Amino acid sequence: MQYIVDHIPRTTPCNRRPGLAMSPQYITIHSTGNPSSTARNERAWLTNPSNKVTASWHIVVDEKEAIEAIPLNEVAWHAGDGSGQGNRASIGIEMCESGNRVKTLENAVKLTAKLLKERGWGVDRLRRHHDWSGKICPRILQPNNWAGWEQFKRDVQKELSGGETVSTKNQPSPWAKDAWEWAKKEGLLDGTRPKDNLTREEFAVVLQKVVGGK
């Protein structure tokens, strides 16, 4: 997926880019509410002279690309909570409702996971627009009592864990289970992070235990 940075000017009407500094704490997920607009259409709308609303977002994503319209350390007006945490401390991502829905969702999951990972955050940092203001948004994930939202978070978690769920990531593979349990019992390894690489210093500690008998 292509990631395009195409910021709207600070002079954009209706205060759509207020230029207020933001230290984000959350990522807020939306869908555009427009069944036919692409990411490029949405970006163009932000600077369209006939647009009279004070509403904006940070990143829009569709079936083929993501476009960043406002820097991620500046406020955008997307959460409907005035000067609350949604607007003032969250990165707003709009998912397009046009085109290939599966592909769009896949792109949104990947983008979200990347943003979380870069910040060392987990899925507990994710919010719906709905969480801030009660609006039914992202509406494409709302049917069946927000089943799509729960799935979205699971998919982001899976992406964060490198395609594995957390529970399998913290378990040794079946073929290694015997040896893993033995090494733990013998005190050679501490029994954590079964899928991580061994560093040279960790190897030295293991060597000292095995060869040095310590």
Ligand SMILES: [Zn+2]
């Ligand atoms: Zn929304």
